[in-house]
Amino acid sequence: MRPVTLLTGCAAPLPGSTALSGICKTPVSHPLTLGTQGFEGDEQADRRVHGGIEKAVHHYPLDHYSDWRAELSDLPALTAPGGFGENISTAGLTETEVAVGDIFRLGGALIQVSQGRQPCWKLNHRFGVPDLARRVQQTGRTGWYYRVLQTGTVAPGDRLELIDRLAPDWTLRRLWHALYVDRMNLTELAGIAALNVLAEGWRKYAVRRLESRRVEDWSARLDGTQ
Structure with a gap:
């Protein structure tokens, strides 16, 4: 059981772009209602690709911040949680340990790991690092999303308690490796396609890939500007 820091943010202009983004999150000090679309008071600017049932809550390990500081120096967005939206x-829980389908109790809510995070070009602007989205994808330090199985109230300091594991072999690290490293491993792809606890978009x-024998082009997502 790990105590959590809760963070929310409002949509605001993204540095160096005409786009709005809710990527800048700050800690809250009071309880929040967690609904099927996310925490009260939290905003996503582009609901076509952010938020929604399968991406209601974003979890990013505090453990990764020291790695990023070692690589990027002490950028302002790396001084405290909230830099990655x-x-x-939490500390002590990463993509290596967490599996798709894992169910956690958090305060009065139940949440389930639905998919990894696909980094987008907004990270480049957020940090002022032109290739940061690509670095996040290449390293596998992506974070992940939850769907909400039971709504409820969550308070800062509540503990994330693992309740059930429905697909323990399918860690987020394994999923990342199959999609972004060993990209045409047909056995792994067939397993992903049949993984019903994984968000439909990822399946x-x-x-x-199984049908086309081709890997999709990620350049617009990783390098776009609008």
Whole structure:
């Protein structure tokens, strides 16, 4: 059981872009209602690709911040949790230990790991590092998302308690490796396509690769400007 820092943010202009973004999150000091679309008071600017049922809550490990500081020096966005747009920050829990389908109790809510995070170009602007989204994808230090199985009230300092593991072999690290490193491993792709606790959008990536024998182009997501 790990105590959590809860973070929310409002949509605001993104530095160096005409776009709005809710990527800048700050800690809250009071309880929040967690609904199926996320925490009260939290905003996403582009609901086509952010938020929604399968991406209601974003978790980014505090453990990764020291790695990023070692690589990027002490950028302002790396001085405290919230730099990567996370709603939950914890220490001692990373993509290596967490599996798709894991169910956690958090305060009065139940949440389930639905997918990893696909980094986008907004991270480049947030940090002032032109290739940061690519670095996040290449390192696998992506964080992950939850769907909300039971709504409830969550307070800062509540503990994240693992309740059940439905697909323990499918860690987020394994999923990342299959999608971004060993990208045409047909056995792994077939496993992903059949992984019903994984968000449908991610299963479709595997299905398309199996059918087309091609890997999708990520350049717009990673390098875009609008």
